[in-house]
Amino acid sequence: MAALVQTTETKGFQNWLRGALAVLFAKQGLQSFVIDELTQFQRDVLTSIFKNKNLPIGTTCTNCTTENVLYCPTQNFCTKGQKCNMHDPSVADKTPQPCSNNICHDVKDAIRHEHRYKGPSWKNTNAKGWCTDVIEIAKCYMPPDGYTNVTTITDTDFNGILAVILNNKRFKCKMTAPLNKPDNVCTEAREVSRVIRHSADLNISDTDLTKYTDILIRLLSDPAYLAADQNAKTAVDKLNQLKTNTLTVITADIITVLDKTLKDITEKQRDNVVQEVSEERRKAKEDIEERRQRQRKTLKKRRYSQLNSSWAMLKLR
Numbered sequence: 001m002a003a004l005v006q007t008t009e010t011k012g013f014q015n016w017l018r019g020a021l022a023v024l025f026a027k028q029g030l031q032s033f034v035i036d037e038l039t040q041f042q043r044d045v046l047t048s049i050f051k052n053k054n055l056p057i058g059t060t061c062t063n064c065t066t067e068n069v070l071y072c073p074t075q076n077f078c079t080k081g082q083k084c085n086m087h088d089p090s091v092a093d094k095t096p097q098p099c100s101n102n103i104c105h106d107v108k109d110a111i112r113h114e115h116r117y118k119g120p121s122w123k124n125t126n127a128k129g130w131c132t133d134v135i136e137i138a139k140c141y142m143p144p145d146g147y148t149n150v151t152t153i154t155d156t157d158f159n160g161i162l163a164v165i166l167n168n169k170r171f172k173c174k175m176t177a178p179l180n181k182p183d184n185v186c187t188e189a190r191e192v193s194r195v196i197r198h199s200a201d202l203n204i205s206d207t208d209l210t211k212y213t214d215i216l217i218r219l220l221s222d223p224a225y226l227a228a229d230q231n232a233k234t235a236v237d238k239l240n241q242l243k244t245n246t247l248t249v250i251t252a253d254i255i256t257v258l259d260k261t262l263k264d265i266t267e268k269q270r271d272n273v274v275q276e277v278s279e280e281r282r283k284a285k286e287d288i289e290e291r292r293q294r295q296r297k298t299l300k301k302r303r304y305s306q307l308n309s310s311w312a313m314l315k316l317r
């Protein structure tokens with residue numbers, strides 16, 4: 001365990017770190033909410049296809065590529081105004097064609113139908129997973145860039161998770177927030193994460209930190225569903241403790257946010273702050289190593305005493 005105070009130098013940076021942790025906890029609080037609803041969506045879509053197409057219940061297709069299922073040209077997929085780079089009539093996997101299992105085109109229509117702006121991010125997804133891997137459906141509702149390699153909801157960032165809630169119309173029944181309006185608690189939370197991510201000097205004022213944390217708490221306490229959701233409640237508890245500085249933050253969480261920041265920063269070549277974050281990460285890692293050493297020692301001791309007592313029992317017999 002590492003107390004925030006011990007591992008950080010300045011107040012502004014401590015606040016920034018708390019803000020970044022708040023975003024991480026908020027994301028963790030929403031993961032299962034998002035994936036559960038999309039799993040139900042996938043189930044409903046398939047059930048209705050089985051019924052309409054008279055297919056045996058449980059039929060799946062894992063053969064069709066995204067290029068097979070999308071006609072040319074498709075918005076958010078095909079190259080605009082020139083020869084399409086995505087489709088290629090000389091390659092079977094890159095040519096639009098009917099689904100041999102009679103499913104995939106209907107799944108595609110359902111994904112598009114449920115998209116608030118009718119513009120799924122087709123480039124993110126792999127249609128081969130639509131029947132069996134819900135994350136491939138989720139990715140259709142995430143921002144168009146940077147989510148292709150996501151394979152689980154856990155490696156999705158907060159922005160990706162919020163995009164699913166904002167873009168998939170099913171969430172309107174699960175939130176009291178007006179998701180169809182430009183201003184709602186999800187767009188506010190998206191802005192919070194953007195500001196923290198792009199904070200050039202990794203500094204946040206006390207006032208801003210409170211404001212940001214309160215927005216995230218309001219999101220995770222949405223009365224329609226989340227207020228009673230266990231994971232969202234756990235996240236709210238952590239956010240409240242962050243606010244009052246009573247949370248014992250585990251080092252792994254600090255490393256997660258610092259790693260993500262390092263990645264963002266490296267991408268943007270902001271060399272001047274790289275060193276500061278690297279230093280924090282080094283300290284956090286040392287802390288973990290120390291803890292591991294302690295655990296190893298305890299474990300050895302326990303094994304030793306167990307061996308001794310087994311030996312004693314053996315002798316008694």
Ligand SMILES: [Zn+2]
Pocket residue numbers: 071072073074077078079084085086087
């Ligand atoms: Zn095309």
Ligand SMILES: [Zn+2]
Pocket residue numbers: 061062063064099100101102103104105
């Ligand atoms: Zn198919």
